[in-house]
Amino acid sequence: APMLTYPVARREEIKETFFGKEVNEYYRFLEDPDAEETKKFVDENNAVTKPFLEEGDTWKIINQRLTNLWEYEKFGCPGKHGSRYFYSHNTGLQNQNVIYYQESLNSERKVFIDPNKLSSDGTIALQSLHFTKDGSLLAYGISESGSDWVKIKFRDVEKNQDFPETLENSKFFRPTWTHNNKGVFYGRFMIKDGKADGSETCASENQKVYYHRIGESQENDILVAEFPDEPNWRFSAEVSDCGNYLVFFVMFGCNDQLLYFADLRKTPEINGKLEFTKVVTKFESDYDYITNEESVFYFRTNKGAPNYRVIAIDFNAPDEANWKTFIEEHPKNVLDWVYCVNKNKLALHYMEDVKSVLQIHSLESGRFEFKFPLEHGTIQGFSGDKDSSEIFYHFVSFLIPGVIYHYDFSVSPTEPVIFKEVKIATNFNRDNYTIEQKFYPSSADGEKIPMFIIRKKGKEIKPQPCLLYGYGGFNISIQPSFSVTLLAFVDLFDGVLAYPNIRGGGEYGEKWHNDGRLHKKQNVFDDFQSAAEYLVKNNYTQKSQLAIQGGSNGGLLVGACINQRPDLFGAAIAQVGVFDMLRFHKFTIGSAWISDFGSPDEEVHFHNLLKYSPLHNVHTPKNEKEEYPATLVLTADHDDRVSPLHSLKFVASLHESIRQSTYQKNPVMLRVYTKSGHGFGKPVSKRIEEATDILTFLYRTLDVKTEL
Numbered sequence: 001a002p003m004l005t006y007p008v009a010r011r012e013e014i015k016e017t018f019f020g021k022e023v024n025e026y027y028r029f030l031e032d033p034d035a036e037e038t039k040k041f042v043d044e045n046n047a048v049t050k051p052f053l054e055e056g057d058t059w060k061i062i063n064q065r066l067t068n069l070w071e072y073e074k075f076g077c078p079g080k081h082g083s084r085y086f087y088s089h090n091t092g093l094q095n096q097n098v099i100y101y102q103e104s105l106n107s108e109r110k111v112f113i114d115p116n117k118l119s120s121d122g123t124i125a126l127q128s129l130h131f132t133k134d135g136s137l138l139a140y141g142i143s144e145s146g147s148d149w150v151k152i153k154f155r156d157v158e159k160n161q162d163f164p165e166t167l168e169n170s171k172f173f174r175p176t177w178t179h180n181n182k183g184v185f186y187g188r189f190m191i192k193d194g195k196a197d198g199s200e201t202c203a204s205e206n207q208k209v210y211y212h213r214i215g216e217s218q219e220n221d222i223l224v225a226e227f228p229d230e231p232n233w234r235f236s237a238e239v240s241d242c243g244n245y246l247v248f249f250v251m252f253g254c255n256d257q258l259l260y261f262a263d264l265r266k267t268p269e270i271n272g273k274l275e276f277t278k279v280v281t282k283f284e285s286d287y288d289y290i291t292n293e294e295s296v297f298y299f300r301t302n303k304g305a306p307n308y309r310v311i312a313i314d315f316n317a318p319d320e321a322n323w324k325t326f327i328e329e330h331p332k333n334v335l336d337w338v339y340c341v342n343k344n345k346l347a348l349h350y351m352e353d354v355k356s357v358l359q360i361h362s363l364e365s366g367r368f369e370f371k372f373p374l375e376h377g378t379i380q381g382f383s384g385d386k387d388s389s390e391i392f393y394h395f396v397s398f399l400i401p402g403v404i405y406h407y408d409f410s411v412s413p414t415e416p417v418i419f420k421e422v423k424i425a426t427n428f429n430r431d432n433y434t435i436e437q438k439f440y441p442s443s444a445d446g447e448k449i450p451m452f453i454i455r456k457k458g459k460e461i462k463p464q465p466c467l468l469y470g471y472g473g474f475n476i477s478i479q480p481s482f483s484v485t486l487l488a489f490v491d492l493f494d495g496v497l498a499y500p501n502i503r504g505g506g507e508y509g510e511k512w513h514n515d516g517r518l519h520k521k522q523n524v525f526d527d528f529q530s531a532a533e534y535l536v537k538n539n540y541t542q543k544s545q546l547a548i549q550g551g552s553n554g555g556l557l558v559g560a561c562i563n564q565r566p567d568l569f570g571a572a573i574a575q576v577g578v579f580d581m582l583r584f585h586k587f588t589i590g591s592a593w594i595s596d597f598g599s600p601d602e603e604v605h606f607h608n609l610l611k612y613s614p615l616h617n618v619h620t621p622k623n624e625k626e627e628y629p630a631t632l633v634l635t636a637d638h639d640d641r642v643s644p645l646h647s648l649k650f651v652a653s654l655h656e657s658i659r660q661s662t663y664q665k666n667p668v669m670l671r672v673y674t675k676s677g678h679g680f681g682k683p684v685s686k687r688i689e690e691a692t693d694i695l696t697f698l699y700r701t702l703d704v705k706t707e708l
């Protein structure tokens with residue numbers, strides 16, 4: 001590539017001392033998204049990156065191929081509400097999925113909500129649907145430009161008509177209906193000053209919980225819970241299956257909750273603060289409400305069970321001494337979620353070596369009854385209810401775009417029935433590919449890390465372009481999924497895909513998560529670098545053909561790895577990444593990530609964070625080995641999960657460092673998308689544009705032998 005000239009941002013030296021350590025920063029002014037020089041920095045970088053990507057016909061060819069691949073009919077997992085079946089559908093290229101309903105399993109579908117009508121460019125998305133138990137009313141969330149902020153609307157389902165009010169300034173709280181259908185509990189943040197559209201960077205603090213009575217205006221909502229002494233506490237709540245209790249969770253990190261409850265029979269008319277009974281008062285474990293029989297409540301928890309188990313707590317005697325284990329922890333498999341269905345059954349989803357297992361237990365005894373037959377893959381969606389005998393589950397895998405099964409306990413067929421099978425329009429044939437699951441040793445401590453490897457069948461193993469994808473944090477498990485973009489990499493580049501289940505994720509329960517966070521965060525980077533070394537050593541690829549990709553916490557992974565081992569990779573893609581590990585907790589929801597990263601305000605974590613913080617470990621290549629791989633950093637102007645400031649500052653620092661080196665030939669670039677956010681709700685047109693940018697960048701910078 002021609003020697004690129006990167007925009008030169010003003011350098012302003014800020015010297016700060018933390019716990020005796022002096023830390024300099026030069027681009028802090030880029031933290032203000034509204035400053036003229038920040039906008040200028042964004043425009044000037046886009047003005048380098050876009051032409052680099054779009055020159056010639058590569059971008060157009062790849063865009064066309066991706067669009068063709070993308071154009072297949074998609075279905076979401078249906079849910080039964082009242083007597084109707086609701087599910088999302090997309091003809092293939094619609095910007096937003098459309099919600100349809102059917103009166104019966106094989107009647108024709110009718111449009112219920114079409115979010116494409118809400119904006120011309122598809123940037124207004126349906127964020128969530130919450131039906132009343134009887135399916136007569138709906139609370140639904142709308143998000144704009146990819147922001148986490150949600151506007152809550154209400155609809156009469158039968159008339160398919162909205163109520164007049166809109167609830168503003170809500171996020172991170174699923175509305176939950178009282179069973180008298182009079183209204184919902186929901187969470188709301190107090191907006192101090194200025195905007196709350198997702199482009200702001202200020203911290204989201206002082207969430208409060210309100211009760212909204214349908215048809216009323218928001219200012220009449222009832223404040224039912226607030227904790228002014230704990231500005232970083234965030235809440236979630238569920239009205240119990242019986243309708244008599246509000247189960248209430250308190251979080252301040254991304255895991256471990258407090259558990260409270262309120263008896264709603266004491267306040268049939270919600271008219272003020274709820275009176276909570278405190279069941280769990282220490283942040284040390286996760287609890288998920290499953291169901292309750294009278295006062296006996298069932299939770300999925302990792303308390304005393306790193307692979308999770310089901311416990312029973314009697315709310316009439318909630319002391320921990322009285323808790324009972326209802327379904328024992330599995331010695332190896334991770335209990336990932338549990339639903340109560342058909343009055344007296346529990347549907348349990350386990351991960352077994354990263355692959356899904358779906359089994360039914362009795363709610364009376366807890367005993368195993370049967371499991372559904374599944375190929376190697378992932379249950380990506382599930383729906384069922386205690387009051388319904390019908391469940392749906394949505395199965396996907398690397399080579400299976402989607403199969404939706406229906407099972408009715410009142411019929412209890414020997415096999416589940418296929419409700420919808422997703423087919424790819426183009427000549428995609430899964431027999432052309434092979435999937436392996438390998439276990440490789442991590443250089444950190446020899447731990448065996450599982451890795452899925454997908455490539456064309458029938459080819460001898462020789463170095464090929466390889467895309468190595470990782471995340472590594474927050475108890476998030478990277479199970480098999482279907483992606484046309486990644487299959488396009490295999491097809492267009494004759495490539496190999498590699499998904500290492502590096503630590504920090506939840507693939508092997510709490511131990512796997514704990515081994516990849518706080519002081520063990522470097523394990524995540526070592527696991528990922530070891531995956532690269534394994535792939536090269538076993539001849540799947542070679543440095544000039546190896547790209548790494550990650551988003552958000554996975555963007556941090558990519559940023560840390562190109563600093564630590566620039567010699568391993570030919571290219572690097574970092575999407576909406578976290579790069580400033582000394583200031584992440586100051587912006588939007590960043591303080592919640594202290595549970596995985598540790599707090600920069602605590603010395604014991606500060607030194608650990610400084611050691612790997614991408615922004616603070618940029619180097620000037622002094623030889624070929626230190627040359628950064630071709631690097632594309634992508635972010636968006638309405639990302640209020642991970643503010644774009646991380647990416648702007650990281651790229652400004654990278655440019656400053658490589659500008660001084662004659663060894664840096666590979667491009668290092670920034671792409672900032674507009675009217676876009678962290679990823680949720682992104683319209684198909686923007687998803688295809690971003691995928692085209694990434695594949696074009698890789699085609700331009702990796703040693704790809706195939707002609708497009």
Ligand SMILES: O=C(NCC(=O)N1CCC[C@H]1C(=O)O)OCc1ccccc1
Pocket residue numbers: 172234251252253254474551552553554578589592593641642
């Ligand atoms: O921040 C997260 N989740 C973690 C997250 O989104 N992270 C964690 C690091 C960067 C980014 C990512 O990887 O997507 O969710 C928001 C939330 C709501 C309520 C209570 C706590 C947290």
